[in-house]
Amino acid sequence: MNSVIETHGLTRRFGRTAAVDDLTLCVPEGSIFAFLGPNGAGKTTTIKMLLNILQPTSGSAGILGVDSTRLGPREFAQIGYVSENQQMPEWMTVGQMIEFCRPMYPTWDAAFCAKLLQGFDLPLDRKLKSLSRGMKMKAALLTSLAYRPRLLVLDEPFTGLDPLVRDEVIRGMLELTEQENWTVFISSHDIDEVERLADWVGVIDAGKIRLAESAASLQARFRRLEGVVANGARLPASPPKSWLIPEINEHSVRVVESEYRPGLSETSLAEAISGTEGISASEMSLREIFLALARTFRLKS
Amino acid sequence: MLPFRVQFKPGAHTYEQVVYAAKKAIITGALKPGDNFPSVRVLSQELRINPNTAQKVVAALAEEGLLTVTPGVGTAISEVRPPTREQLGTLLGDEVERVVVEAKRLHVDCDDLLQAIRQHWNRLS
Numbered sequence: 001m002n003s004v005i006e007t008h009g010l011t012r013r014f015g016r017t018a019a020v021d022d023l024t025l026c027v028p029e030g031s032i033f034a035f036l037g038p039n040g041a042g043k044t045t046t047i048k049m050l051l052n053i054l055q056p057t058s059g060s061a062g063i064l065g066v067d068s069t070r071l072g073p074r075e076f077a078q079i080g081y082v083s084e085n086q087q088m089p090e091w092m093t094v095g096q097m098i099e100f101c102r103p104m105y106p107t108w109d110a111a112f113c114a115k116l117l118q119g120f121d122l123p124l125d126r127k128l129k130s131l132s133r134g135m136k137m138k139a140a141l142l143t144s145l146a147y148r149p150r151l152l153v154l155d156e157p158f159t160g161l162d163p164l165v166r167d168e169v170i171r172g173m174l175e176l177t178e179q180e181n182w183t184v185f186i187s188s189h190d191i192d193e194v195e196r197l198a199d200w201v202g203v204i205d206a207g208k209i210r211l212a213e214s215a216a217s218l219q220a221r222f223r224r225l226e227g228v229v230a231n232g233a234r235l236p237a238s239p240p241k242s243w244l245i246p247e248i249n250e251h252s253v254r255v256v257e258s259e260y261r262p263g264l265s266e267t268s269l270a271e272a273i274s275g276t277e278g279i280s281a282s283e284m285s286l287r288e289i290f291l292a293l294a295r296t297f298r299l300k301s
Numbered sequence: 302m303l304p305f306r307v308q309f310k311p312g313a314h315t316y317e318q319v320v321y322a323a324k325k326a327i328i329t330g331a332l333k334p335g336d337n338f339p340s341v342r343v344l345s346q347e348l349r350i351n352p353n354t355a356q357k358v359v360a361a362l363a364e365e366g367l368l369t370v371t372p373g374v375g376t377a378i379s380e381v382r383p384p385t386r387e388q389l390g391t392l393l394g395d396e397v398e399r400v401v402v403e404a405k406r407l408h409v410d411c412d413d414l415l416q417a418i419r420q421h422w423n424r425l426s
Contacts, residue, residue, distance in 0.1 A: 032351050170349045177352045178342055196315045196350045219314075287312045 002029040004151050004183040005050060009059035012045050019045040021207035022059065027185055027200065031214075034198035035187040036290065042207040043187040044083070047155050050185075051081055064151060077105050080144030082137070083155035088128050094139050095124035098146070105147035113146035116175065120168055134165035141172055148179055154186040158193045170197065191290040201286065205297050215286055222289045223260040225269055227279035229253045236272045244296045248273075256292040257281070303339055303347045304332055315350055319358045327367055327378060329425050338368050338376040 005027035012020045020042040027033045037043050048054040050061050052071045061068040066075050089097060098117075102108045117124070120138040128136060137157065144152065152173065158166050176182050188194050202212040211218075228251055235253075239246050242259035253273055257265045266279045284292070305326035307319055326332045339347070344355035359376060362368040365388070369379045384392075404414045 030353075167349065171346060174346045174349065174352070177345065192311060195311070196309065196348075196354070199351045199353045283314070285312045285314055 003027060003062075004029050005033075005061065005063055005185060007046075007050075007059065007061040010046070010049060010056055010061050011058045012042075012049055012054060013057045018057075018207050020049065020056075020204075023204070023207075023209045024059075025202055025209055025212040027183060029181065029183050031200040032184045032186065032194075032197050033200040033202060034191075034194040035185060035202045035204065036191060036194070037187075037189065037204035039189050041189075041204045043189075043204060044155055046204065047083070047153060047185075047187060051079070051153065073104075077107065077147065078150045080147075080149035080152040081155075082140045082144050082153075082157055084157070084159050086136070086140045088136060088140060090129035091127065093125050093127050094122050094131075097128065097139065097143060098124075101143040101146075108147045110146075112148065112175075113142065116142045116145055116172055119172060119175075134161050137161060138165065138168060138172070141169060145172060145176055148176065148182075150181050150183065152176060152182070152184045154184065156187055156189070158188065158190075166193075173197075191287050195285070195287050198286070201290070203290070203293060210297060211293065218286065218289055219283060221258060221260055222284045222292070223257045223265065223281040224284055224288070225253075225255045225257050225265060225279060225281050227253050227269060227273075227276040229273055229277075230275040233273050233275060239272065240268065244292050256284070256289075303343070304336070307348055316354050316357055316361075319344070319348065319350065319354075320361055323358065323362055324367065325425075332378050334378050334380045336378045338362075338378060340375065 003026045005025070007026075008024050010020060010023040011018060023042075023046060035043055035046070045054065049056050050063055050068055052068050055069065063071060064075055064078060071079075089100065092100060098113065102110075102113075120142055122135065122138055122142065126135075128139060131139065141154075141157070154173070157169055161169065173184060173186075176184070186194060186197070199215050200213070201215055201218065203210040229248060231251070233248060233253070235246050235248055239255075242257060244256040244258055246253070246255040248254075253269070253276060255269060257269075259265075260281065262281075266281065269279055270276045305322050307322040309315070309318060323332075323338075332338070338359070341352060341355045341359055344350070344358065345352040348355070359368065359370070363370050363376070366382055366385075367379055368376050370376045400414070400418075404411075
């Protein structure tokens, strides 16, 4: 499996604060990687280091096999980048911006550009400064997709967009996956925005990476265990580390098991809380797993 | 446009929801044997889902014998085949048990449950 982004101990300090702290992750080619975390967790700082907009204090990042601090025109011609607070040539019309961008990219695909233009319903003759937020986002995405980048980096692309525009943006992004050698890295604070899109998930919290894993592997190792307990049953003083948010509520016990092993996990629950009966293990969606993790991190901090 | 509709529920498995919607379209006759089934690319773009998930959906439906994949040509709805013992087992064992457990929990009468099943049966045929 080729990785398109690879970081090792990537760190960025602002004064005494580490905005990104010892971050190591791998983004495999052909994945839609959702980079999730609350606002202020370090997502944008990470992305800026990946794209050589910010220098790391320590550690390193490789993008398309090149160290991030050595990225040059050759690499940038294969990377699309759209951020929440995109700087745009506001005085240009949409058409002028397209003509302005086109010569910079050898792989610019005029037919694809025309198709996107139609799909996004963008007016060529309007100046960017007169466009709505959603229109601007679509224009930015258009000029980042039209050269069919190998890597598309989207920083909070859906923030403040109405549902219709959000849908158009997703549709446009998926156009890219028709070709070979595509990868999408998309940051978001909201699992709901990316749940059906992502097949890899990274979770960052207070500058630290908590998790970076394929959705399939997460869904294989997480289960919600439920059982019936006797009156007055209590949680063990030191529950197994793999249990997240264990709770006993009257006659039932609920545990999110993060290292599920068929049969064994049920047995260890029955042993940890003696008298537990009728234990069932149910699969969890990406959203439920994310919420369980989010609750756990908050409880710990 | 897709020949079937998927009403996504937040939090539920994307893959299962799409597989279920496709099966429903096939048994209700919205998709008939020989009809083309959307490609992975079209499924992904129309449903706004990950292309790898769309790929899994097509593979699962083909595995169950509902789709016939002809490389280079496309994917079509298969001719109706008698269900396997395994498929019958899943339906008559696990799935029916699930409904009965829910019905008992809600104190639904057996006759009422049978009537509801019959209604759905008629609606879908």
